[in-house]
Amino acid sequence: MAKNRTVFFCRECGYEASKWMGQCPGCKQWDTFTEEPVIKKKINKQVGLTQTEPQLLSDVTTDKDQRILTGIEEFDRVLGGGIVIGSLVLVGGDPGIGKSTLLLQMCRELSDKQVKILYISGEESLKQIKMRADRLGSFQGELLLLSETNLDSIEDTIRKLMPQIVIIDSIQTMYKEEIGAAPGSVSQVRETTGILMHLAKGLGISIFIVGHVTKEGVVAGPRVLEHMVDTVLYFEGESKASYRILRAVKNRFGSTNEIGVFEMRDKGLVEVSNPSEFMLQGKPEGEPGSVVTASMEGTRPILVEIQALICQTNFNMPRRTAAGTDYNRVNLLMAVLEKRLGIQMSGMDAYINVAGGMKINEPALDLAIVMAILSSYKNRSMDNKTLCFGEIGLTGEVRAVNMAEQRVIEAGKMGYDTVLLPQINKENVGNTCVKLIGVRNIREIVNLFS
Ligand code: TYD
Ligand code: MG
Numbered sequence: 001m002a003k004n005r006t007v008f009f010c011r012e013c014g015y016e017a018s019k020w021m022g023q024c025p026g027c028k029q030w031d032t033f034t035e036e037p038v039i040k041k042k043i044n045k046q047v048g049l050t051q052t053e054p055q056l057l058s059d060v061t062t063d064k065d066q067r068i069l070t071g072i073e074e075f076d077r078v079l080g081g082g083i084v085i086g087s088l089v090l091v092g093g094d095p096g097i098g099k100s101t102l103l104l105q106m107c108r109e110l111s112d113k114q115v116k117i118l119y120i121s122g123e124e125s126l127k128q129i130k131m132r133a134d135r136l137g138s139f140q141g142e143l144l145l146l147s148e149t150n151l152d153s154i155e156d157t158i159r160k161l162m163p164q165i166v167i168i169d170s171i172q173t174m175y176k177e178e179i180g181a182a183p184g185s186v187s188q189v190r191e192t193t194g195i196l197m198h199l200a201k202g203l204g205i206s207i208f209i210v211g212h213v214t215k216e217g218v219v220a221g222p223r224v225l226e227h228m229v230d231t232v233l234y235f236e237g238e239s240k241a242s243y244r245i246l247r248a249v250k251n252r253f254g255s256t257n258e259i260g261v262f263e264m265r266d267k268g269l270v271e272v273s274n275p276s277e278f279m280l281q282g283k284p285e286g287e288p289g290s291v292v293t294a295s296m297e298g299t300r301p302i303l304v305e306i307q308a309l310i311c312q313t314n315f316n317m318p319r320r321t322a323a324g325t326d327y328n329r330v331n332l333l334m335a336v337l338e339k340r341l342g343i344q345m346s347g348m349d350a351y352i353n354v355a356g357g358m359k360i361n362e363p364a365l366d367l368a369i370v371m372a373i374l375s376s377y378k379n380r381s382m383d384n385k386t387l388c389f390g391e392i393g394l395t396g397e398v399r400a401v402n403m404a405e406q407r408v409i410e411a412g413k414m415g416y417d418t419v420l421l422p423q424i425n426k427e428n429v430g431n432t433c434v435k436l437i438g439v440r441n442i443r444e445i446v447n448l449f450s
Pocket of ligand 1: 093094095096097098099100101102132135136264265266267268269
């Protein structure tokens with residue numbers, strides 16, 4: 001009997017190998033290889049209108065009106081100013097985070113503007129999509145729905161209807177018959193995305209692909225297709241907390257620095273145009289261990305609260321946790337505090353939390369983390385109207401951060417009257433009504449709590 005040939009794929013990055021390996025040479029992750037059958041038939045990739053002759057750059061014409069605005073401002077900004085015609089966009093995120101809801105809301109806005117949209121779901125029946133749509137409110141325009149997972153018939157439908165925008169929800173449910181592997185396997189996900197890309201480029205249709213992020217299991221993660229698509233958006237947030245952040249991690253047509261902030265309500269996602277106010281909701285007043293800082297998300301300043309709890313440990317090894325920020329960075333800062341200020345941290349448990357569930361890994365957070373630790377350690381609260389930011393070096397020096405002026409302006413807008421910032425930044429910030437206190441070294445801040 002002829003043996004079915006198989007190959008091995010990395011679930012994380014799609015690396016292909018003829019034998020099983022413990023560590024993937026591509027992305028260096030461990031134990032990510034899965035066995036899949038070799039593709040039996042050669043798949044005809046001649047889809048669309050691929051240009052075979054070289055053309056002069058000056059001869060290539062671009063349409064003036066190349067972008068379609070969705071009308072959801074936060075979404076448009078993350079996309080780099082609307083949807084580029086003929087682009088392939090991956091929307092990744094944990095299951096249940098709100099990807100389908102976001103895209104269906106986009107469909108509603110666009111169908112109101114008479115844009116022809118086809119929403120293909122491999123996860124929900126038409127009835128279920130309708131139920132979700134009813135929850136979101138009334139749809140004025142026409143929206144075409146299809147419940148299908150076979151890519152060949154999807155391709156036929158797209159060619160026949162020629163919509164302007166197509167949503168594929170989700171790529172892990174789509175399959176092509178020629179490929180022996182199960183839907184969601186690396187080879188299926190790669191091949192089906194390849195075909196969708198040819199369709200998008202060839203026919204000038206913008207295609208949105210939903211990809212679930214998977215921690216474990218045999219389903220291929222969106223990382224496998226990140227390099228194939230034009231734009232990669234991640235939708236993140238704690239599923240318990242109500243806010244969601246849409247982040248561009250790759251964008252061929254715009255900056256990757258932008259984020260969009262949404263709140264999940266019972267009638268769908270609502271844009272949050274003032275994230276600082278949202279993040280500081282419920283902040284305790286005058287409590288030790290709570291410090292506010294200004295962090296930059298792309299070109300946007302967002303104020304967040306850093307909380308620290310320092311207490312005597314009951315174990316031989318003190319416990320240290322950092323939620324929402326880099327654990328190693330927190331350990332480093334505690335070592336700097338111990339060495340430079342002589343504060344004994346080795347017998348202390350330390351819990352650090354970025355309140356509100358945001359994840360921030362900016363060095364500009366350092367000063368606020370140190371202040372929160374000191375505040376909790378000394379059991380002295382920080383002034384309610386004071387905010388701080390700055391990077392801390394290993395010798396305890398406070399180093400300059402980027403975009404200090406925007407951070408100060410945001411602090412002023414949100415009612416803060418004093419900002420502690422690196423001395424070098426202070427010299428460069430223009431006129432402001434906020435009182436600025438320049439700091440050169442962490443030694444200078446200890447007195448604030450004495
Ligand atoms: P969904 O868009 O189905 O997530 P994904 O496609 O990323 O898997 O979102 C489902 C969650 O959102 C579900 O837990 C219910 C919640 N939700 C609301 O809170 N309000 C709403 O209006 C809708 C439609 C969903
Ligand atoms: Mg979904």
